[in-house]
Amino acid sequence: MGDERLEVAFFDVETTVPTRPGQGFSILEFGAILVCPRKLVEQEVYSTLVRPTDLSLISTLSVRRNGINREEIISSPTFDEIADKVYDILHGRIWAGHNILKFDCHRIREAFAGINRPAPEPKGIIDTLALLTQRFGRRAGDMKMASLATYFGLGRQTHRSLDDVRMNLEVLKYCSTVLFLESSLPDIFIENSWVSPNATTRSRSNGRASLEKLDFSADTPSASIKIESLVKSTAEIIPFNMDELEESLLSDVIEDESGSYSPGSSTTATESFIGYIDFLEPNEISIPSISVSLAPFFRGSQKIKVLHDNGELQVCCRQMKVRFDISKKYVDKAGLPRLIFVVDASSDLCKILDVVDDYAQKLSVDSGSSSEWRPVVTRKPGFKNYPTVRLNLPTVIDGNTFCWTTEIYQKESSTTQKPVIFSKFDVEELESLIKAGSIVDAYFSMDSYDVQQNAGIRLVASKLIVHQFPDLTCSRTET
Numbered sequence: 072m073g074d075e076r077l078e079v080a081f082f083d084v085e086t087t088v089p090t091r092p093g094q095g096f097s098i099l100e101f102g103a104i105l106v107c108p109r110k111l112v113e114q115e116v117y118s119t120l121v122r123p124t125d126l127s128l129i130s131t132l133s134v135r136r137n138g139i140n141r142e143e144i145i146s147s148p149t150f151d152e153i154a155d156k157v158y159d160i161l162h163g164r165i166w167a168g169h170n171i172l173k174f175d176c177h178r179i180r181e182a183f184a185g186i187n188r189p190a191p192e193p194k195g196i197i198d199t200l201a202l203l204t205q206r207f208g209r210r211a212g213d214m215k216m217a218s219l220a221t222y223f224g225l226g227r228q229t230h231r232s233l234d235d236v237r238m239n240l241e242v243l244k245y246c247s248t249v250l251f252l253e254s255s256l257p258d259i260f261i262e263n264s265w266v267s268p269n270a271t272t273r274s275r276s277n278g279r280a281s282l283e284k285l286d287f288s289a290d291t292p293s294a295s296i297k298i299e300s301l302v303k304s305t306a307e308i309i310p311f312n313m314d315e316l317e318e319s320l321l322s323d324v325i326e327d328e329s330g331s332y333s334p335g336s337s338t339t340a341t342e343s344f345i346g347y348i349d350f351l352e353p354n355e356i357s358i359p360s361i362s363v364s365l366a367p368f369f370r371g372s373q374k375i376k377v378l379h380d381n382g383e384l385q386v387c388c389r390q391m392k393v394r395f396d397i398s399k400k401y402v403d404k405a406g407l408p409r410l411i412f413v414v415d416a417s418s419d420l421c422k423i424l425d426v427v428d429d430y431a432q433k434l435s436v437d438s439g440s441s442s443e444w445r446p447v448v449t450r451k452p453g454f455k456n457y458p459t460v461r462l463n464l465p466t467v468i469d470g471n472t473f474c475w476t477t478e479i480y481q482k483e484s485s486t487t488q489k490p491v492i493f494s495k496f497d498v499e500e501l502e503s504l505i506k507a508g509s510i511v512d513a514y515f516s517m518d519s520y521d522v523q524q525n526a527g528i529r530l531v532a533s534k535l536i537v538h539q540f541p542d543l544t545c546s547r548t549e550t
């Protein structure tokens with residue numbers, strides 16, 4: 072390739088949202104700018120709506136995602152009609168964009184395959200999501216474009232291709248400027264708290280060292296709460312019949328047809344600030360970015376996947392109070408106890424879960440299920456001001472050993488936490504650790520079920536951090 076292809080092609084595609092297995096994505100809009108890498112100025116701009124061959128693919132979920140409806144797109148060209156232009160823009164250039172490695176690049180290749188033409192090939196790829204996650208850290212919360220734009224005051228993300236491409240370039244400029252300034256006088260910036268603890272770059276090579284230098288835990292809450300306030304909150308007792316409510320909350324336990332929990336794709340990395348980077352706190356989740364789709368599951372069955380910006384929605388909730396401790400009253404078909412405990416749900420979390428419930432229930436009905444839908448947030452009559460959710464600890468059999476796969480840590484102060492090493496996988500060990508009144512940070516994914524004429528979404532804990540304070544009587548497991 073000659074010098075005429077030195078421009079960086081920033082691009083973005085907007086697509087339909089699949090609502091049934093095998094449906095795939097259809098491009099609804101393509102936008103790109105060619106940028107001079109020396110001066111960072113636009114040299115060429117191209118944007119167009121794209122009419123899919125099947126207009127029925129533009130579902131309500133698609134419109135909710137990007138606002139592109141059938142009426143707007145009916146007179147637009149098909150991808151076949153714009154393929155030459157798209158190929159000319161992309162082929163032989165450096166491709167750049169946010170999350171393009173996991174999404175946009177695949178959609179381009181699929182679109183060209185759909186018209187039996189070879190796809191353009193990049194000279195190189197710059198995925199700004201991966202780049203900024205490594206270099207900029209998570210000082211702006213998650214590394215979604217919307218969060219970064221809000222952090223820098225660049226306005227709201229529109230989820231339209233050309234707008235998002237230009238916003239991506241602006242975010243990159245701002246992040247680069249901040250990193251340049253910090254690299255010039257790092258000691259001054261850090262010592263004077265110009266950089267927050269959560270802004271530390273968390274790459275695999277320097278993440279732990281940076282955190283140790285600042286004397287902050289990777290899981291330090293963005294808004295710290297005094298220990299005495301936590302102790303006081305754990306002592307609060309709600310005036311109602313606890314035994315009666317516990318029985319009703321824990322009795323809604325449904326088995327999967329497979330006889331065991333099968334969470335979709337929960338993260339299993341051991342380093343919290345690396346393995347759990349995709350877990351979002353409720354205030355980091357954009358409701359318009361939530362969607363659902365169907366995916367193959369067990370023996371030809373399907374499961375509902377809950378998505379956020381086209382990736383799995385995984386949630387981190389800090390400072391959750393345990394309302395009812397570990398239950399071992401119920402077992403699955405394999406005879407394994409179903410480990411469940413009930414926690415109070417914040418209003419922010421309830422808003423997110425209510426939206427997930429609405430979308431998932433509609434998709435369940437549209438896919439032909441006649442099962443009764445059970446909401447994930449429990450609001451029992453007379454106790455509606457105290458919403459709760461159940462956290463499930465998935466269990467497996469490893470040889471002759473029964474165990475749970477949730478990572479469990481104890482947090483003894485705002486800066487230290489230790490993994491819990493169990494002497495044996497016995498429910499009694501969990502009961503001594505997680506009990507009513509405890510405070511936990513919970514990292515969980517969302518797993519759907521539809522069995523025995525009951526359907527819904529369950530919350531599956533990937534990681535739990537149990538706060539331990541001297542005033543609390545929870546016994547410690549030796550480490």
